Amino acid sequence: MDFYPIIPAGGAGSRLWPLSRKARPKFLTDLTGSGKSLLQLTLDRLAPLSSRPVIVTGASHADDVREQAGEADVVVEPKMRGTMAAIGLAAAIIEHRHGDAIVGSFAADHVITDEGAFREAVRGAIEAAEAGYVVTIGISPDGPSTAYGYIHGGADLPTTTRAAALSVSEFVEKPQAEVAARYLATGEYFWNAGMFIAKASVLLDALQRFHPEIAEPLRQLGRSWDGPDRERTIEQCWEPLPVEVIDRAVAEPLAAEGGVAVVPCEMGWSDVGDYASLGDVVPEAGGAHAAPGGVSQPTVILDSPDSLVYTSTKPVVVVGVPDAVVVEMDDVILVTQKSASQQVKGAVDTLEESGLGYLQ
């Protein structure tokens, strides 16, 4: 069966501010110094699996996304209605255009270092999806992280010869540290990276059973998307949709029925959610990098192990600040430490009060 990756491209990435901005969020940005944005890296990574990805994005980023999308199809979400509506809309369009096919959702702003392992896992997941499962890829955890939801794997499924697949007994929300440590010790839990692979029909039929008020309007949109009634149908069908995430709307209730599988995989995955994890995925380079759109400047880093410095216009000297994060951009400078990574979002939220809202 044909395989169509769906790439929801949204989210401000404000814990990576000011590299990531409201108007130019991290998926549009070259964060790793590769010369490509995270979205472009995502498309490259999927290219050997499918030449027909569908990117779903909001109106405010549509032009920038189209510029980076290459051959990919770009579906512009009329308004933000959560991942269920975004992925479901793309699945409904694909189902209508191509008949039944396999779809798979992949975030536009994650980094994967072992792309071979990733693709091998997706191929295994496609086989399990052909057997009728909604299949997720489970990231083998390298620590008791409290930043991710977990997938609890159960019995082996015999659906695929390419990769081991397990039935999913449950999805669990971001746990406390001691719970995460217990999960890790069992070897039965995997990080939920939001990758779901399924037949379009299986996904939409399951949604139809759990949330007909979402599935019906989406399939109606899918049928009218390429015709003259798109705008009118959007008004009728999209506007009233409830905001819902795919995990809660389909994956969790379906897992309770035994309908979800997981393919575990070690692939060097990172959601690059904050400066601590960004530091793990960018090349060493003595800790110094050019900021997106900026120029790499001379940088001196002394007695500041594991520091991360982005420059645009001026030399930067860092002395005696372990884990320092310095981002010097054309219009603003951020100074923080990796241990404070999670607080950056809060700082961005306060910019308005300081008359710096234009920098968000």
Add this chain to the structure above:
Amino acid sequence: MDFYPIIPAGGAGSRLWPLSRKARPKFLTDLTGSGKSLLQLTLDRLAPLSSRPVIVTGASHADDVREQAGEADVVVEPKMRGTMAAIGLAAAIIEHRHGDAIVGSFAADHVITDEGAFREAVRGAIEAAEAGYVVTIGISPDGPSTAYGYIHGGADLPTTTRAAALSVSEFVEKPQAEVAARYLATGEYFWNAGMFIAKASVLLDALQRFHPEIAEPLRQLGRSWDGPDRERTIEQCWEPLPVEVIDRAVAEPLAAEGGVAVVPCEMGWSDVGDYASLGDVVPEAGGAHAAPGGVSQPTVILDSPDSLVYTSTKPVVVVGVPDAVVVEMDDVILVTQKSASQQVKGAVDTLEESGLGYLQ
């Protein structure tokens, strides 16, 4: 007797780089946001005591010093020969111009918050100097600092009614922490801030006894300074002078003979030697200041207590870095923490290797 303050204006202040530069060191710079340089603040502080200060500085800063000197006389040191030669030269010039007078040396780059107490102490020291002593002002320590030399006070001297004066039993070098704590406990030790007040004749006669090879050429320079032979005498007399500091050349051996007095004083003194002490003397202002020559920019400081931010051209956001020091100047940015203050000098020394020597 007339009183002539001598202000040696030298030293790179490289622990305060990049606010302080080789070409524009801290004494020429407005570090405290007062609108005046530390040199100008020093002149202001001395103005009620004397209208005739003499600033001794190197050729490379002579023009800048003259611009800030107002009515003060500027003596340009032919070459750096240490504080003994600088102060001794000024004293010899004053002695030749004005006959015997009281001179007093005061650093150009210190901050004193209680100027009334300072002047009262100097007036007391002048009285003790008229009685024939070389008099130092002893700073009452507010902690067991290892950054300063100490003055050990002995018996009361009856020379002055203005301020208590004690005989000095010895000068001691920067001590280890436990020694400093012991000093503090006795109540008999004071910080040596390099202030020495004496009759010009007493100072130069003492120097003549301990170091005739310094005193004789200096007095010869004093006699010829205002005449046509200055240049020739400089070549003959200044060039061969040994580099020597006033403490070791005069104060220490004279103290051993009972010829030195100390006037203890609490005056809110700081040598503003590094960013930790700079933070103590600048106004709170939410931690944000305009860098010298720069413009105060919007600054957001979150979860970063006791931080110190200087801006010139761009907004700065600091998140979760206690004691952060951020100096954003037109040409370079420094990021450090107050606890690493002492390492800044080392970083400046390495700039050359990084191709950034022009920023020193």
